[in-house]
Amino acid sequence: MIVLDEDRTDALFHALADRTRRDILRRVLAGEHSVSALAAGYDMSFAAVQKHVAVLDRAGLITKRRRGREQLASGDVTAVRSVASLLAELEQVWRGRVARIDDLIASENAQEE
Template sequence: MRALADPTRRDIVARTMREERSVGDLAAAYPMSFAAVQRHVAVLEEAGLVVKRPAHRHRFVRARPDALDEVQQALSDLRDQWHERVERMHDVLDGGGER
């Protein structure tokens, strides 16, 4: 999930959902160096959110929608856990919980 904390990385995933894009094409879309975009792609690849395919002198990137489903499920589970904790805190503060 750390990989998706950065807005540039979220945008790279969004741009590569429907079709693969070369790292060069992605780099042209951002006000940063090619190397910085490469680092963002590397973080996403390490997290398993994108795959990179070499073709001649280019590297093509494609998002892995199945990995995003896993992230969505993990976030949903965390949300549910926090809702339960907040409810228990409300119970304690209202005098209905045990100490």
């Protein structure tokens, strides 16, 4: 079980809440991209894409490095796995609750018969 502090969890889900950031994450998980190359793929300003990249970076979902004047971004697979693990834990809780509801309904039906 992966335990993340609440601030880190909030940052991860905030970063993933936006469709543009999810798309940027998909692209950089497939391979390293310069921020300018990422920006070329969107109908928004370079500065707007740069802000999306910064949110992903603060959440720890991507890493950035400099190569000359370029800023290169790549995805952090470990961070994405931590999100997947957290979602799996939440799903287990949900499935456990559904199973208990099913048991209660079955118990009521058995008592009625």
